[in-house]
Amino acid sequence: MGNHPPPQPPRAPREVIRRDVGSWISGPSRPLCARCGDPKPDDGNLMHSECEEAETAEALAALRGTEPVRAEHVMAGDTVLIDGTEAEITDVRHGDYWLTTGQHGPGVALGWRCGSSSGIMFRRADDTLDRIS
Numbered sequence: 001m002g003n004h005p006p007p008q009p010p011r012a013p014r015e016v017i018r019r020d021v022g023s024w025i026s027g028p029s030r031p032l033c034a035r036c037g038d039p040k041p042d043d044g045n046l047m048h049s050e051c052e053e054a055e056t057a058e059a060l061a062a063l064r065g066t067e068p069v070r071a072e073h074v075m076a077g078d079t080v081l082i083d084g085t086e087a088e089i090t091d092v093r094h095g096d097y098w099l100t101t102g103q104h105g106p107g108v109a110l111g112w113r114c115g116s117s118s119g120i121m122f123r124r125a126d127d128t129l130d131r132i133s
């Protein structure tokens with residue numbers, strides 16, 4: 001953000017930085033996340049755990065034909081992915097909730113049904129869910 005590279009003379013070879021997961025070689029001291037490119041803990045993984053989750057979610061979304069939707073815009077009758085499982089939203093309530101992040105704030109309580117199981121999950125209003133399009 002706001003970190004623009006210095007202007008280069010027209011004939012200077014451009015450095016191409018690829019973030020190809022398969023060919024990423026982490027450096028010995030400051031490993032960089034293969035997804036966002038930021039420094040990450042040297043834990044032997046290619047990327048931040050949250051980046052890995054996002055990567056997995058994107059791969060799943062591509063497979064299933066889903067679209068990202070803000071939790072506050074989910075409607076009853078929508079089908080969303082919860083932990084990779086398709087669930088039908090049966091009930092939506094907006095309000096202020098204590099969220100799993102430990103914060104209190106605007107959120108959405110989503111009633112869901114999946115086969116014979118059902119439940120309610122709480123999401124921040126600006127959280128993103130995968131809706132099956």
Ligand SMILES: [Zn+2]
Nearest residue numbers: 033036048051
């Ligand atoms: Zn990352």
